[in-house]
Amino acid sequence: MPIIFKKDTNQFYLHTDHSSYIIELLDGRIPLHVYWGKPLDAIAPAMDWDSSFATMFLAWDTGIEHTHFNTTGGLPLEYPVYGSGDMRDPAFHVQFADGSRVMRLEYAGHTIFDGKPALKGLPATYATKDEAQTLELHLKDALSGLSVYLQYTVIPAYDAITRAVRVVNGGEESIRLLQVASASVDFYDSEFDMIHLPGVWARERQIERHRLIHGVQRADSKRGASSHYQNPFFALVSPDTTETNGDAYGFNLVYSGNFAAGAEKDAYEMVRATIGINGFDFSWLLESGESFQSPEAVMVYSAEGLGEMSRRFHRLYRDHLLRGKYQHAERPVLLNNWEGTYWDFTEQKLLEIAAGGKKMGVDMLVLDDGWFGKDRMGETGDIGDWVVDKRKLPNGLKGLGDKINAMGLKFGLWFEPEVFSQNTDIYAQHPDWCIHVKDRPRTKWRHTLNLDYSRPEVCEYIIKAVSDVLSSAPIAYVKWDYNRNISEPGSPALPPERQQELHHRYMLGLYYVMETLTSRFPDVLFEGCSGGGGRFDPGMLYYMPQIWTSDDTDPEERLYIQHGTSLAYPAVTMSAHLSASPNHQTGRATPFKMRGDVAMAGQFGYELDPAKMTDEEIATAQEQIAFYKKYRHIVQQGDMYRLVSPYDEPFAAWQFISPDANTAMLYTFVITGKPYQPPKRVKLQALDADAIYVEELSGVEYTGAQLMQVGVPRCRLNDHLSEIAVFRKK
Ligand code: DGJ
Numbered sequence: 001m002p003i004i005f006k007k008d009t010n011q012f013y014l015h016t017d018h019s020s021y022i023i024e025l026l027d028g029r030i031p032l033h034v035y036w037g038k039p040l041d042a043i044a045p046a047m048d049w050d051s052s053f054a055t056m057f058l059a060w061d062t063g064i065e066h067t068h069f070n071t072t073g074g075l076p077l078e079y080p081v082y083g084s085g086d087m088r089d090p091a092f093h094v095q096f097a098d099g100s101r102v103m104r105l106e107y108a109g110h111t112i113f114d115g116k117p118a119l120k121g122l123p124a125t126y127a128t129k130d131e132a133q134t135l136e137l138h139l140k141d142a143l144s145g146l147s148v149y150l151q152y153t154v155i156p157a158y159d160a161i162t163r164a165v166r167v168v169n170g171g172e173e174s175i176r177l178l179q180v181a182s183a184s185v186d187f188y189d190s191e192f193d194m195i196h197l198p199g200v201w202a203r204e205r206q207i208e209r210h211r212l213i214h215g216v217q218r219a220d221s222k223r224g225a226s227s228h229y230q231n232p233f234f235a236l237v238s239p240d241t242t243e244t245n246g247d248a249y250g251f252n253l254v255y256s257g258n259f260a261a262g263a264e265k266d267a268y269e270m271v272r273a274t275i276g277i278n279g280f281d282f283s284w285l286l287e288s289g290e291s292f293q294s295p296e297a298v299m300v301y302s303a304e305g306l307g308e309m310s311r312r313f314h315r316l317y318r319d320h321l322l323r324g325k326y327q328h329a330e331r332p333v334l335l336n337n338w339e340g341t342y343w344d345f346t347e348q349k350l351l352e353i354a355a356g357g358k359k360m361g362v363d364m365l366v367l368d369d370g371w372f373g374k375d376r377m378g379e380t381g382d383i384g385d386w387v388v389d390k391r392k393l394p395n396g397l398k399g400l401g402d403k404i405n406a407m408g409l410k411f412g413l414w415f416e417p418e419v420f421s422q423n424t425d426i427y428a429q430h431p432d433w434c435i436h437v438k439d440r441p442r443t444k445w446r447h448t449l450n451l452d453y454s455r456p457e458v459c460e461y462i463i464k465a466v467s468d469v470l471s472s473a474p475i476a477y478v479k480w481d482y483n484r485n486i487s488e489p490g491s492p493a494l495p496p497e498r499q500q501e502l503h504h505r506y507m508l509g510l511y512y513v514m515e516t517l518t519s520r521f522p523d524v525l526f527e528g529c530s531g532g533g534g535r536f537d538p539g540m541l542y543y544m545p546q547i548w549t550s551d552d553t554d555p556e557e558r559l560y561i562q563h564g565t566s567l568a569y570p571a572v573t574m575s576a577h578l579s580a581s582p583n584h585q586t587g588r589a590t591p592f593k594m595r596g597d598v599a600m601a602g603q604f605g606y607e608l609d610p611a612k613m614t615d616e617e618i619a620t621a622q623e624q625i626a627f628y629k630k631y632r633h634i635v636q637q638g639d640m641y642r643l644v645s646p647y648d649e650p651f652a653a654w655q656f657i658s659p660d661a662n663t664a665m666l667y668t669f670v671i672t673g674k675p676y677q678p679p680k681r682v683k684l685q686a687l688d689a690d691a692i693y694v695e696e697l698s699g700v701e702y703t704g705a706q707l708m709q710v711g712v713p714r715c716r717l718n719d720h721l722s723e724i725a726v727f728r729k730k
Pocket of ligand 1: 338368369414481483529530531532548550551
């Protein structure tokens with residue numbers, strides 16, 4: 001059984017195939033964190049808390065006069081609260097009607113059951129009764145009647161533990177929630193490096209690793225979106241952990257809004273990791289009898305380094321987070337007109353682009369920004385009335401879509417449904433439908449205001465507007481863009497005491513809209529986007545199985561972005577396009593082949609005007625697409641190994657291995673401008689040591705052991721900066 005309660009020691013054991021997580025009820029009352037790491041069947045006798053607590057007598061801290069743990073200060077707590085002696089960052093912080101913030105959460109019962117309950121209104125990983133088991137640990141504050149349910153689900157075969165928290169106000173008076181973290185873990189060890197993924201527009205998810213110092217270190221967002229700037233992922237790893245060795249603890253929040261994720265190292269050399277909704281500018285009024293559900297945190301432990309940590313996230317997300325028709329189906333290769341035309345196109349031009357794409361072998365033409373409104377010729381044009389611009393598309397979306405279908409291509413369409421500009425009918429009718437504070441200026445961002453998705457009527461309006469368009473034409477794909485963050489966070493629809501609920505209510509509204517649209521149009525492939533990768537998180541992936549990774553399509557920049565993104569997210573979720581050279585974001589010129597090779601490590605597509613391609617490039621594109629279609633199931637469903645990091649060397653190497661482990665793809669990339677590199681070799685991983693592998697292009701045979709232990713030269717094709725080699729088991 002993955003979850004066991006041992007009554008004699010008051011311990012809960014949560015076992016995955018390669019890890020254990022142990023909680024103990026101190027005095028049968030206070031849940032303490034005992035252990036998380038390699039599999040461990042029993043701790044017997046039970047923990048000797050008295051001796052750990054004795055340390056506290058020596059120090060200046062609360063709890064000195066307490067003998068029977070009346071205080072929680074200094075102990076490894078499973079869900080720390082503020083106000084009763086624990087002075088570290090709390091997971092939970094509330095204010096009662098009398099103004100007090102002190103409580104005592106003590107064990108009030110537990111249930112263990114098969115399966116994994118859905119989280120009301122929120123995205124979350126899912127699993128059947130055969131695949132998972134759940135523990136709900138009920139903690140109660142006797143004085144106020146407040147109950148907290150710690151929800152743990154173990155998905156053993158995926159080595160994942162998910163956590164969430166449900167709060168129920170069982171008292172008579174209202175309670176204001178100030179902080180409800182989804183997970184908190186107290187480690188006895190303090191020698192950790194923290195890894196997280198900061199970035200910016202066009203340079204998202206760059207890997208940053210640093211030693212934990214005393215104090216709080218966290219990544220967070222206050223932008224109303226998970227953002228380009230930080231990602232709701234972090235890892236704590238031993239200082240000597242590498243891709244292949246060492247402890248790695250990964251945390252990821254299934255949420256797309258404001259979050260806080262990080263660790264505090266305290267004076268006693270203990271480390272507390274916390275992840276959840278950002279407590280900054282958040283509060284939630286919980287009336288008597290009401291409940292509040294936190295988002296889900298996914299926790300993955302690996303004793304085999306960062307690579308295995310990532311693969312555990314990848315497998316879990318591929319099989320237990322992504323949903324719908326395209327979850328495991330081979331995804332189409334698409335051609336997007338954005339960098340080919342920007343806003344300046346006609347139906348005729350789009351049909352020419354589609355014809356070029358057809359010749360190359362793509363599956364779909366995607367029409368990006370600019371197909372709607374009265375004057376959408378640039379960023380200042382109107383956005384928000386989702387009605388086709390007949391001057392550009394005289395035959396409407398149906399006329400265009402039918403013609404594209406007649407060419408044998410599918411048709412996809414761009415939307416940005418969370419914003420509107422002031423020069424629209426919808427703004428004229430509902431000027432208060434934007435997020436704003438009365439009588440204060442409304443900050444425009446890319447000339448738009450943010451629709452207030454905390455309002456049900458706004459959500460219904462958008463569902464209808466998008467549904468009408470999707471029903472009006474043969475649309476097989478939607479790119480859901482979002483090009484701003486939230487400023488002036490206020491909603492006239494919320495009373496003053498609930499204004500700080502806006503950010504979370506916005507996310508609940510957005511998730512409702514996405515759930516409704518994706519289930520109403522199950523055949524449509526939805527791709528998330530937020531000015532590139534400004535909202536690349538598991539919350540979005542629950543609704544949209546792929547995300548536009550970055551607006552930066554420069555292949556060298558993409559090496560860093562895709563390498564960083566892969567720490568938590570699988571290749572099948574990363575949209576990647578070959579675009580024109582010199583690159584529109586960086587001005588750098590790169591070979592057509594390298595642009596394709598980098599993009600083929602994700603969800604492959606093109607983003608240019610085929611009319612500007614040479615015959616040779618068209619021929620290469622034909623080869624690329626044929627190659628990708630032959631092997632895309634390996635990139636999309638196989639395991640990924642990061643062999644060489646571009647953050648370490650002017651070179652990168654990635655390996656994908658097929659689910660049946662018979663075929664390995666080796667991607668190698670040389671970063672330009674750094675000649676005369678040492679003649680190192682790339683060593684593959686996870687092959688069958690005794691088997692013979694044939695390299696498809698050359699026909700050369702290698703043993704698995706040779707490929708893994710001796711490796712192959714980094715640059716085998718002297719005239720190229722990149723190469724994809726396929727090794728097939730004989
Ligand atoms: C930002 C996206 O990331 C781009 O791909 C493109 O769709 C533009 N928005 C359109 O305005």
